[in-house]
Structures are given as C-alpha cells and as structure tokens.
Amino acid sequence: ELKVEQNPLFLSMQEGKNYTIYCNYSTTSDRLYWYRQDPGKSLESLFVLLSNGAVKQEGRLMASLDTKARLSTLHITAAVHDLSATYFCAVLPISGGSYIPTFGRGTSLIVHP
C-alpha cells in the first residue's frame, strides 16, 4: 500500500520568511502533484512533476521531485498572507499500470503579517 507523508501538517510563518513543505512517499512513483485548497473551497492544481529532478516554479512557490529519495518539496519564498491555505501532495504510482493517486494529509499554512 502506497503511503504518502507530508510534514509539517501545520505551519505558521511570518510574511517575508522562507519555508519548505516535504512530501515523502513509500513506493516508486510515476507522477507527483501539488494542490492548494482554500478553506471551504475546491482544489487548485499547482504543479505536476513528471520525472526525477523536475523543478517547477510559479511565483513564490517552487516544487521539486527526487524520485530516488521518494521525496518532493514545496518551497515557499518570502511568504505573503495570500499563500495561507492547505497544500496537498498526491502521488501516482507506477506499478502494474494502475493509476490510483494517493494524497498526503495536507499542510495547513498560515502566514501572519
């Protein structure tokens, strides 16, 4: 069974600071996704990472994937209040051609002025 662990689960940070959210997973993966969810809202796709060493950036967010370490990171640079949300990673395993994604528990980020 694929396990996906995110940490931290809760993150309170000040505006202007940098921080990294980690997503570890337990088996070989085909793809890794990062999503943002605002309270009471739907999921917004942030990044799709397809290969080892993939790095994608959008604004103050940068995501990377290390398939050998089975680790993805979501780095936040100079946080602003608008980034406050819950961030989920999700992993799509390779094995047997089965496309069933597993989500992490989410990281609830609060950015304080």
Place this chain on the structure above:
Amino acid sequence: EPEVTQTPSHQVTQMGQEVILRCVPISNHLYFYWYRQILGQKVEFLVSFYNNEISEKSEIFDDQFSVERPDGSNFTLKIRSTKLEDSAMYFCASSEENFYEQYFGPGTRLTVT
C-alpha cells in the same frame, strides 16, 4: 476561463436513500474523475472514467457507487443506498490527458442523516 461545475452544492439525504451528484466537466476534456474529502481529512480518489468506461476505481468505490456520462456534457456519481459515513465533500475533476493537469469543480457537500 472554462471551469468544471457541480450540482447541487449541498445535498442532505437520509440514510438508505439514493443520491446522484452531477458534474459538467470542461468541454474538450476526455478524462473525468470523482474524489471525496471527509471533513478535515485528506482527499481520496474514487474513480476515473474515459471513453464511457471506468478506467480505475479505488477500494472505496464499491457496488454502492456508480458513474455515468448520460449525455455529452454531464458526468454523474450515484450512491445507491447512502450510509452515514458517505457524508463528505465530493469533487469532480476533468483533464485533457490521463491524470495530467486536473481541474476540479467546487464540490458537492453530501450530508447523510
């Protein structure tokens, strides 16, 4: 900008009743998905659908669940006999390519009493 829509936004039903949740995916997308999120918990994959067939389904998607694309625009999730534990947010999503960038609808909150 095209978006995925879902109706109703909130459905209250009694245990044992059938419910149908409706989704209109983005019009040129070929792949459709249902996910659910129990309040405050992680997102869980239910089913994916392509070319009028289920492509993948999770262990959650048992005989009580079914999906259908009854016409060229709607994509529905039916729960035949709801249980209390079916109470959750149900999100529909669609994508152009299989499990590539998915666009999520706003969700239907299902409350089973």
